[in-house]
Amino acid sequence: MKTRIAIQGVKASFHEEAAFKYFGDEIETIECESFKKTCDMLKQGKADYVVMAIENSIAGSILPNYNLLRDFRFHIVGEVHLNIHQNLIALPGVKISDIKFVESHPIAIRQCDEFLGEYPDWTIKEGMDTAACAKTIADNKLTNTAAIASSVAAKLYGLNVLESRIETNKKNATRFLILKNDVVEQKNANKASLSFQTGNSVGSLATVLQCFAEQNVNLSKIQSMPVVGRRNEYDFYVxxxxxxxxxYDAAIRKVLKHTVNFSIMGEYIKNEKA
Incomplete structure (x- = not known):
């Protein structure tokens, strides 16, 4: 039986590409219309893993997904980086002069704002997923609409690439987390995702960060999110x-003395950037 991977989006989406890159080709991808649905599938045992985008080098952190990590408490068992190349794609025969509407995922639109700025008359519409927008154009034979999506999506849905590599920054990459319902012991783990809260006193966060520095543990990311319903309180994700x-073990022992609601969300092997 093939390993089942829940992805946000449809076939040929960047999430599916990331799933293939991490797990190989012998998998079954389960298409979901939202990130929450991917989590529901994993929780219900209808998927073995979730592949979830967490940050993009241009658009930044995907904040709602931190809320899902907090609410579902899945275990992070790995990560994968994917270089993202965006293309303007449309039905065969459609020219740029025919385009009135451009559809894509909001983050993909942000990644291409410089290119889109050259066409101020276009109406930009946000969609669920890059590949899903491509599929909509193909299914409905939309001759006045283009999508921003991958060349893989163009090929799968029979569309032409009008302009390639339209992302503003050519070093555009997205980091995806690999989530599982149960803990998987990772030998040779060299990276961890942690969450915690600190007190409100001056320097409380700095004290925690100093614990890592003293033990030669590198902080590669820090993200804060307000604690729902509690003013001036924050969850920190590092x-x-x-x-x-x-x-690492010594740093964790030190950090535990200065934090509350401390959680190891996952210990895994660092994926070198794409």
Missing amino acids: DVEWKKQSD
Whole structure:
């Protein structure tokens, strides 16, 4: 039986591409219309893993997904980086001069704002997913609409690439997390995702970060999110990397003394950037 991977979006989406990159080709991808649906599928046992985008080098962190990580409490068992190349695609025979509407995922639109700025008359519409917008154009034979999506999506849905590599920054990459319902012991883990809260006193966060620095544990990301319904309180999400397991273990022992609601969301092997 093939490993079942829940992805946000449809076939040929960047999430499916990331799933293939991490797991290989012998998988079954389960299309979901939202990130929450992917989590529901995993929780209900209808999927074995979720592949979830968490940050993009241009658009930044995908904040609603941090809320899902907090609410569902899945375990992060890996990560994968994917270089993202965006293309303007449309039905065969359609020219740029025919375009009145451009549809794509909001983050893809943000990644291409410089290109889109050259066509101020176009109406930009946000869709569920890059590949889903391509599929809509193909299914409905829309001759006045283009999508921003991958060349894989263009090929799958029989569309032409009008303009390739339209992303503003050519070093456009997205980081995806691999989520599982149960803990998987990772030998040689050298990266972890942690969450915690600190007190409100001056320097409380700095004290925690100093614990990592003292043990030669590198802080590769920090993200704060307001605690729902509690003013001036924040959840901190950090990614840390280490060379020696003993350094990491010592840092965690220190950090526990200065935090509340401390959680190890996952310990896994760092994926070198694409």
